[in-house]
Amino acid sequence: MTAITQDSQQPFSAKFLQFYKDRTLLAILLSLFAVMFVYGIFFTDNYLTITNFKAIIRDAALYGIMAIGLTFVTLSGNFFLLSLKETASICGVTFAMGMATGFGSPDLAGNFLVSLLAALAVAVVSGVIQGYFVGMGGNPIVVTLGGAGILYGIGAWWSDNLVINFKRPHDAEWLGTGSFLGLPSITLAFILMAVFAELVLRHTNFGRKVYLVGANKAAGKATGHENFSMAIIVFTICSVCCAFVAVAFVSQMDSAQSNYFSAEFGSSGDMTILVIATVMVGGNSIMGGYGSTLRTSLGAIFIAMVDNMMVLQGFNSGPRIVGVGLMIVFSIIVFGLFAKGSRAQE
């Protein structure tokens, strides 16, 4: 058949959708923010206080940092790192071991730098290994679920499932409970990371490659950008973000256990689900190639606001986890609707 595809003017609806594809998702998120804010002011006690908003951002920071790492994985088309909380857990145990025992050499016990480097090293190793298998063509879900089991198991085995305590004062207090310019250190770290990650994605070759490989792996390979190295790098970035959160969290608690970050411990439920929800609520494409860390950061703050509202309204953790689950579902539906509008024009 003669495929005389005339280069006709694209229909107005296509242009409209194209133009508003970004903004619609953002507009929905922002209007939800506004609704929540107004509702909070009128119906919730103690809502409109600086302390409360600081608490919101602080909560957002914990899973926000992990979600920024995960955004790189999702944008590059490698789906998710499902071993988020397990990576955080083993890194937390490693850090606490360093702070408490110095890994067997008493000279090093309580040495912040050594403990931090050890935790980061664990993250890099697990990220590289998982990224390697995904880059070789392994299914990211299966590979990282397997990784999750192994990482959690090693952490529990090594710590004998005990709580590892290290006494105050210790060298990591500035990170756990300290603050600069009136903001908790972890909040500052979140803001700095969000800005830095957005710069990387927009203005570096690496960032561009993340988008290109995510949009089309085969075309990426054909233009010299292979997913093999990409997978290793993004999984490592994500794991390091998990390690950082773990270190900050453990510094705050002065202790670590392998089931920190799991549903039975965390006030807002399972860390992995929370982080994935953050990436989805921000409006990043689950298939890759479309989204940004800025969206993820907004998603983190949004989830923290909802969670905060529910806490102030007196809900306990069960309904709050349901709330997070519902947000994931809704964000997928909304994104699906708008993404379809644009893709249908291909």
Next chain:
Amino acid sequence: MSSNNPVLKISNVSRTFGAIQALKEANFEINEGEIMGLVGENGAGKSTLVKIISGFDPGFKGSYKLKGKEVKFDTPSKAEESGIAIAQQELSLIPNMSVAENIFLTGAKVKKFATLNTLSKMARPYLDEVGLTDIDPATRINLLSVGEQHLVEVARLISREAKILILDEPTAALGELESRRILEMVQRLAANGKSIIYVSHRLDEIFKITKRITILRDGVSQGVQETKDIDVNKLVEIMLGRELANMFPSRADHISMDPKIEINELWPDGVLEPISFSAYKGEILGLSGQLGSGAGEVLASIAGALQSRSGSLTLNGETFLPKSPNQAIKKKIAYCSSDRKKDGLFLGRPIFENLTSPALDAISRFGFNFGDTEDTYAKNLAQEFLIDVKRVYDESGLLSGGNQQKVALGKWLSIKPDVLLVNEPTRGVDVGAKSEIYQRMRELAARGITIIFASTDIQEITYLPDRVITFYRGMMIDEHRLEQIKTPVILKEITDPFNETNL
């Protein structure tokens, strides 16, 4: 056989899609027990005609008579009830079910509860009829070869009492032996009184098995030819026979004798023996061959997109063998694949990102990309390849096929290639964009870039390149230069170089 009383007769059929006239005036008839060949180039209207006959396309004008009675099929299943069935190139078998289950997939003739054993017994006669006597009906489909799967597909059609069978390029993806089985089956079925419409690009097969041939050109049927009264050259003449002169830029007046890239003993999958040839500076070299001839595979392996068992390339005095596209790009070899949606374009990303994708280093400093370097760079590229500069921020998926191809090809200029490899430069591209792409390729060659392209389009192969190398079933056949490039010779070499039609 009563030739005055055709079982199916189509007269004065036309079909338009929007402004495009796919069929202008087509006549077609077939007798009982006859094998009718249907040939024509890409775009001549073969597939439209086939769709009309098999009931996929009810929106045509003209008369459609079955056994003398005027009929109209709204859906393919209505046509199937009247005994007209089509075996398409893409098989509709379910790979992990058994042969017997696939044959009775619709369950029309089967009792509510049937064991695989009963199904197998029921399937046996149909399998025998298509020549699969040695196949156990309980075998899973994915354990059969592609050729055998084609035979199963036909057995399924026969089980539904098809009287008129349309086979659309059944041997396109098959080797010699498997093709023979298909041909034997076709002849056996015809002897049993079935009418077969055989659509194929392989002229040797057409000559081997058909009684008569219907030739389509530009949507008009060129009369029915008795196979025994016609030869390949005559057939090709009727198939083409149209002016094309101004669509193609004039070719170079001589070929530089300065080899730019030498291909030594390259041996990728799909090629029978190691291939060696060289391409000269500033020439356009065409690799001609049908699907499965190996021409595309050779191109892909030069670019590192397909692994080669052995061999090396010599380019700019360096000898190497790229293991991945990345390595080839570093050596200034660009490769534009035949499937732009699969691995040519980032459809969801803007055009400018597509255009600069192979050359991120050129638009950045130390890996950082600030300012409007990229913007200027992409716009220049777009201008050079006649892409609307205002649209560079649009998603590339929104472009038409022709413009997408220009982006897929144009992005390679960003690496300033020494060698540009193009597989099917104008597949699914409209006429206007086609001639623009040809012009552009010629200009690039004039600038000193060596262009090697593979194509199944015989016009492109005849009029665009300075030199042509022909391929047939994984073998390199011959080479032609400048004025010696003649359509009939090439067509003969890519369809039947060993005179198998005379066997």
